[in-house]
Amino acid sequence: MAGGEVLRQNLPEKLEESPSGANELHVLAVDDSLVDRKVIERLLKISSCKVTVVESGTRALQYLGLDGDKKSSIGFDSVKVNLIMTDYSMPGMTGYDLLKKIKESSVFREIPVVIMSSENILTRIDRCLEEGAEDFLLKPVKLSDVRRLKDFIMKGEVKEGEKRCCKRSRSEDCSPSPMTHPCDSSLLSSLSSSSVLSPLSPSTLSSKKSRL
Amino acid sequence: MDKVRLQREAAFIRSSLLDQGYLDEQFIQLEELQDNDNPNFVEEVVTLFYTDSARLIYNIDQALLSNPTDFTKLDDYMHQFKGSCSSIGAKKVKNECNGFGEYCEAQNYDGCFRTFQQIKQEYINLKKKLETYFQLLKEAA
Numbered sequence: 565m566a567g568g569e570v571l572r573q574n575l576p577e578k579l580e581e582s583p584s585g586a587n588e589l590h591v592l593a594v595d596d597s598l599v600d601r602k603v604i605e606r607l608l609k610i611s612s613c614k615v616t617v618v619e620s621g622t623r624a625l626q627y628l629g630l631d632g633d634k635k636s637s638i639g640f641d642s643v644k645v646n647l648i649m650t651d652y653s654m655p656g657m658t659g660y661d662l663l664k665k666i667k668e669s670s671v672f673r674e675i676p677v678v679i680m681s682s683e684n685i686l687t688r689i690d691r692c693l694e695e696g697a698e699d700f701l702l703k704p705v706k707l708s709d710v711r712r713l714k715d716f717i718m719k720g721e722v723k724e725g726e727k728r729c730c731k732r733s734r735s736e737d738c739s740p741s742p743m744t745h746p747c748d749s750s751l752l753s754s755l756s757s758s759s760v761l762s763p764l765s766p767s768t769l770s771s772k773k774s775r776l
Numbered sequence: 777m778d779k780v781r782l783q784r785e786a787a788f789i790r791s792s793l794l795d796q797g798y799l800d801e802q803f804i805q806l807e808e809l810q811d812n813d814n815p816n817f818v819e820e821v822v823t824l825f826y827t828d829s830a831r832l833i834y835n836i837d838q839a840l841l842s843n844p845t846d847f848t849k850l851d852d853y854m855h856q857f858k859g860s861c862s863s864i865g866a867k868k869v870k871n872e873c874n875g876f877g878e879y880c881e882a883q884n885y886d887g888c889f890r891t892f893q894q895i896k897q898e899y900i901n902l903k904k905k906l907e908t909y910f911q912l913l914k915e916a917a
Contacts, residue, residue: 597828597856597859597860597863598824598828599821599824599825599828599860599863599864600859600860600863602820602821602824603806603809603821603863606809606814606817607809610809610811653855682855682858682859682862703859703862703863704802704805704862704863704865706805707805707808707809
């Protein structure tokens with residue numbers, strides 16, 4: 565299929581885009597807590613990620629070039645972020661508000677957003693997943709959480725092109741949900757206890773489906 | 777200058793802090809983030825915690841002096857403080873904070889005030905123990 569072939573050709577380019585070298589994930593971390601910023605930065609660096617840490621949702625949007633009415637990133641083509649990790653409870657713009665803004669952006673909505681919170685509130689978790697959050701982590705965030713996320717994102721970068729191919733070449737019946745797609749079985753097996761992402765959660769499935 | 781003895785002393789303090797519930801596995805997690813490039817990471821985070829949380833302690837003290845009591849503000853400051861405690865593995869201090877939260881919700885000023893004095897005690901207590909610990913580590917290196 566012509567479309568599939570074009571996407572497959574584009575695959576290697578996606579991973580090599582990082583200026584600092586092949587396969588380095590760039591993570592934007594957002595947290596109003598000084599201590600947490602220091603810890604998350606270290607967690608990410610030790611996991612071989614490029615890290616940008618900011619103290620608020622506003623700063624995050626500024627960094628991405630989404631502040632004001634500038635939705636197109638003029639000269640910001642080099643700002644490539646593979647993952648956004650944001651604290652939920654922040655003054656002014658909450659992590660949820662930030663999540664919404666990112667998902668509203670045509671440029672950045674494909675970037676996985678992970679919410680971090682010290683509070684295990686079911687309605688909060690559901691809300692975030694419904695809005696398109698990739699995962700919801702309970703604080704304090706652990707090294708195993710970051711490693712698992714990184715693996716998932718790295719696989720995603722490769723699989724994204726494949727998924728688009730699969731979607732076009734298969735009928736909808738064959739691939740009911742991304743969570744049961746063979747490509748994602750490794751994610752399911754590597755879920756740790758501090759992640760509340762459940763493959764069986766209907767809200768997760770619906771939010772993932774809506775993004776296809 | 778018996779470094780072995782100093783190392784043993786430091787290890788003993790560390791075990792005690794963990795066994796007696798002053799610290800939890802988050803502290804161990806922080807230790808795992810330390811390496812040759814960042815040999816003092818744990819101490820840096822702990823120092824940052826004490827510097828940063830001093831501000832929150834002050835804010836809570838001030839809020840407790842204000843009349844009428846703004847319980848929403850108190851709860852908010854405490855939430856931030858508790859989060860930081862959790863991030864460094866300060867288990868005992870963090871647990872004391874739960875009581876404070878409940879009194880806040882019940883708008884019980886006396887409960888809040890009393891609990892906060894206990895929190896400050898535990899906070900200072902831990903600070904002293906950790907200072908001793910890090911000092912020993914330095915001397916033992």
